[in-house]
């Protein structure tokens with residue numbers, strides 16, 4: 320856990336005149352699982368989206384793999400292949416089959432060989448228990464299945480960092496576990512570095528190496544996972560955990 | 566109602582029918598090409614051309630086809646540009662239809678959900694790849710209903726060509742009425758002729774809309 324993969328310093332983000340992130344600082348190491356917690360509207364999604372350039376920031380610096388991030392669209396386009404993101408709304412491309420959804424970006428954007436990518440995609444589908452659906456269209460899948468495919472689609476680009484924004488929030492309860500299992504496997508077996516926003520406190524407690532607790536756009540706590548859930552350092556975080564019935 | 570009169574006029578109407586079909590088909594094909602180019606220029610806000618495209622759409626949609634035709638037929642020769650009546654008709658239809666089709670395509674492109682576009686961006690797509698793999702396939706499918714309505718509209722607009730003496734369906738009927746004073750008979754044939762084109766076509770287009778929508782979005 321030595322290599323720094325991402326370093327965020329003095330990050331400030333505004334929507335128009337309104338500031339939503341205030342002087343955010345943290346460092347993420349290779350293989351680390353960082354869980355981003357905080358009340359609704361605290362800026363979790365905004366922070367995550369800023370980390371792969373879907374939102375611009377107004378002050379501060381990002382360093383990815385030791386290189387300062389040049390925050391223009393052309394550079395972000397390259398970087399996004401290394402920083403995978405999965406959203407709450409499982410937006411697979413409706414006009415493409417599952418397999419095409421997964422292979423599109425590696426083949427057309429990264430220019431890798433179709434045969435290699437396809438073999439790899441099938442192996443990934445196997446791992447998430449959906450190989451029977453390679454030729455199916457997204458409309459034939461349940462929400463949980465779609466979300467698993469969305470994760471596979473992001474992984475097919477060989478990202479070095481994965482960002483998950485409430486990926487189970489719009490799923491039926493019985494679908495949630497399958498998706499969380501995959502994320503857990505990804506951490507344990509592939510040692511994937513990731514930042515996870517979630518409202519599933521039990522899951523967060525199991526998986527988080529570290530917790531960043533965000534409130535009103537500020538990092539209020541940056542604490543090892545075990546410690547955060549056993550005994551948070553701030554009143555704010557304690558109230559939050561209470562409100563989540565944890 | 567004299568059926569013999571109708572029967573005698575049928576060869577004449579058959580020619581008008583063919584001409585209406587030919588003018589409509591060429592005009593619509595041209596309008597679709599102009600429309601897709603213009604709407605892409607606007608969607609991606611291409612410098613200068615995007616704005617020109619916007620201006621074109623406004624001008625074409627806010628002037629009557631009648632005036633556009635007079636302009637082509639009577640004013641352009643003054644500038645040394647002389648076209649046959651049929652060519653003027655097609656150019657007029659492409660000019661007007663291109664703007665309507667552009668609006669149809671634009672509606673479709675804008676209808677592609679922001680989360681779809683964002684999914685594409687999150688996979689590292691650039692502007693061109695977003696257009697090719699996300700915006701076009703889904704946007705085209707979304708624009709089919711508007712395009713289909715424009716197709717019907719443009720076919721009906723060809724009846725205005727009679728003012729520059731193109732012998733299409735309406736002009737044929739008006740001529741015959743002027744010659745033989747049999748308006749009931751000729752108008753009946755005219756209505757039936759348009760119905761023969763438009764009713765099956767609009768059924769076909771409705772079927773196509775459903776097919777494309779299902780193939781793309783599965784609902």
Ligand SMILES: Nc1ncnc2c1ncn2[C@@H]1O[C@H](COP(=O)(O)OP(=O)(O)OP(=O)(O)O)[C@@H](O)[C@H]1O
Nearest residue numbers: 334335339357358359360361362363364365366485
């Ligand atoms: N596109 C936007 N334009 C303006 N303000 C925005 C935009 N997106 C978010 N905000 C505001 O920024 C703040 C942070 O929002 P954000 O979505 O990051 O919160 P969050 O912690 O992810 O909340 P939730 O748990 O509800 O998802 C909120 O006050 C929100 O209203």
Ligand SMILES: [Mg+2]
Nearest residue numbers: 363364365485
């Ligand atoms: Mg959020």
